[in-house]
Amino acid sequence: MRTSEISALPVVTLAGDDIAQVKDIAFSGNGGAVSGFTLAGRGRFAGPLKTGLLWTKVVGLGADAVIVADESALDPVDDVRRAAESADGSGASGGNVLGDQVLTDGGTDLGKVVDVIVQFDNGSSACDVVGYEIEASESLAAKASNASNGTRLLVPLPDTLAVSGEHLMVPASAEGFVSGDLAGFGAAVSAFRAQLDGKP
Amino acid sequence: MQWSQLKKHKVVSTATADKVGKVDGFLLDPATRSVVGLTLKKTDSGSVVRWSDLVAVGADAVTVPDAAVVLEPDEAQGALADKRGSVLKKLVLDDDGNALGTVKDIDLDPETGALRELLLDTRTVSGDRLLGVGSYAVVVRAD
Known part of the structure; x- marks a missing residue:
C-alpha cells in the first residue's frame, strides 16, 4: 500500500462513527516502520487535532478507512511524535523521505523518492516500510527495460537502512529487484530480503 | 422477509x-x-x-x-x-478498512426480528458480522 493513499482516510470506530481523518504518517526514526498517524478533524476546513493515533491502536487499515475500536484509541499527538523519535533513539529525520535521493552503496543514483510503500497484516504489531516509489534516474532507467527517465519504479528496502536528510542508502543489489507495479512487489521484497540474509 | x-x-x-x-x-x-x-x-x-x-x-x-x-x-x-442509527443507504466498511458497498435493503426474521442479512449493491453480508452502526458507516467483521 502506498502511504499517499493513507493520507485523508477517515478514522472510523467499530461503532461506525468517523472521529478524525489521517493528516500525516509518522515513521519511526529509522524510517523502517509506521509508528502512527497525526490527525485532522473531518471535513475540508477542519484543522489538525491534538490527538494522534499510534499504529498499535489500529484495528484495521484498508483502502477506504482506518478502523479503531473506539475514541479511546486516540492518544495525545505528542505521544505519536515521541514514538516516532524513540523507536531507535536516533530521532533522525522524523521520517520525511519524500524527495530524498536513493543511492546504492555502490554509488549509483536510483532516483528520487515520491512515495513510501508499506506492508502489514491487519492485527499484527508492525506496519513495515518495505519500499519506496521513486522517479527513476537516468542510470536506472537506462538499465530497466520499458522505463525512461522519470518513470515511477518501486525499490525494495532492507529491514534497516541508513537515512540522512537528503540521501537513502540501499544495497546495490536492490537494483535487481526494482519492479514496475505494486502487484508482485511483495514477492520482490521477500526475495530481496532473503538474498540479503544470505539465503538462496 | x-x-x-x-x-x-x-x-x-x-x-x-x-x-x-x-x-x-x-x-x-x-x-x-x-x-x-x-x-x-x-x-x-x-x-x-x-x-x-x-x-x-x-x-x-x-x-x-x-x-x-x-x-x-x-x-x-x-x-x-435517527439518521445516525439507520443503516439504509449507508456505507458498509469491514474492520480491515475496506468498503463493501452501501446498504440497499435488509433481510430479517419475521418471527424474532433477527437481522439475517444486509443486502448491498452487489453482495450480501451475513447479519452476524454486524459490529456497529454510526454516523459515517455500518461496520462489519471482515471475511
Whole structure:
C-alpha cells in the first residue's frame, strides 16, 4: 500500500462513527516502520487535532478507512511524535523521505523518492516500510527495460537502512529487484530480503 | 422477509380490527443484531412499537394486540431511529478498512426480528458480522 493513499482516510470506530481523518504518517526514526498517524478533524476546513493515533491502536487499515475500536484509541499527538523519535533513539529525520535521493552503496543514483510503500497484516504489531516509489534516474532507467527517465519504479528496502536528510542508502543489489507495479512487489521484497540474509 | 416488503405494511389491532398506523421505519440494534422495533406513521398516538409487542408480521399486515402498544420513543429508541442509527443507504466498511458497498435493503426474521442479512449493491453480508452502526458507516467483521 502506498502511504499517499493513507493520507485523508477517515478514522472510523467499530461503532461506525468517523472521529478524525489521517493528516500525516509518522515513521519511526529509522524510517523502517509506521509508528502512527497525526490527525485532522473531518471535513475540508477542519484543522489538525491534538490527538494522534499510534499504529498499535489500529484495528484495521484498508483502502477506504482506518478502523479503531473506539475514541479511546486516540492518544495525545505528542505521544505519536515521541514514538516516532524513540523507536531507535536516533530521532533522525522524523521520517520525511519524500524527495530524498536513493543511492546504492555502490554509488549509483536510483532516483528520487515520491512515495513510501508499506506492508502489514491487519492485527499484527508492525506496519513495515518495505519500499519506496521513486522517479527513476537516468542510470536506472537506462538499465530497466520499458522505463525512461522519470518513470515511477518501486525499490525494495532492507529491514534497516541508513537515512540522512537528503540521501537513502540501499544495497546495490536492490537494483535487481526494482519492479514496475505494486502487484508482485511483495514477492520482490521477500526475495530481496532473503538474498540479503544470505539465503538462496 | 426483506425490509422493502415490510415497509408501508399497515399495522392492525387484533382487539378492534382497526388500522392503527403504517410501518415507516425500523429500529436496528447493532448490539443484538436484531430489529427491536418499528416506527409508524399515521397513528393517533406515539410512533414506535417494540418488536416484542407485535402479534405477528405477516405477508400483508403487521398485527398488534391493541393501539396502546404504540408509544412515544424513549431515548434509546430515538437514538436508533435517527439518521445516525439507520443503516439504509449507508456505507458498509469491514474492520480491515475496506468498503463493501452501501446498504440497499435488509433481510430479517419475521418471527424474532433477527437481522439475517444486509443486502448491498452487489453482495450480501451475513447479519452476524454486524459490529456497529454510526454516523459515517455500518461496520462489519471482515471475511
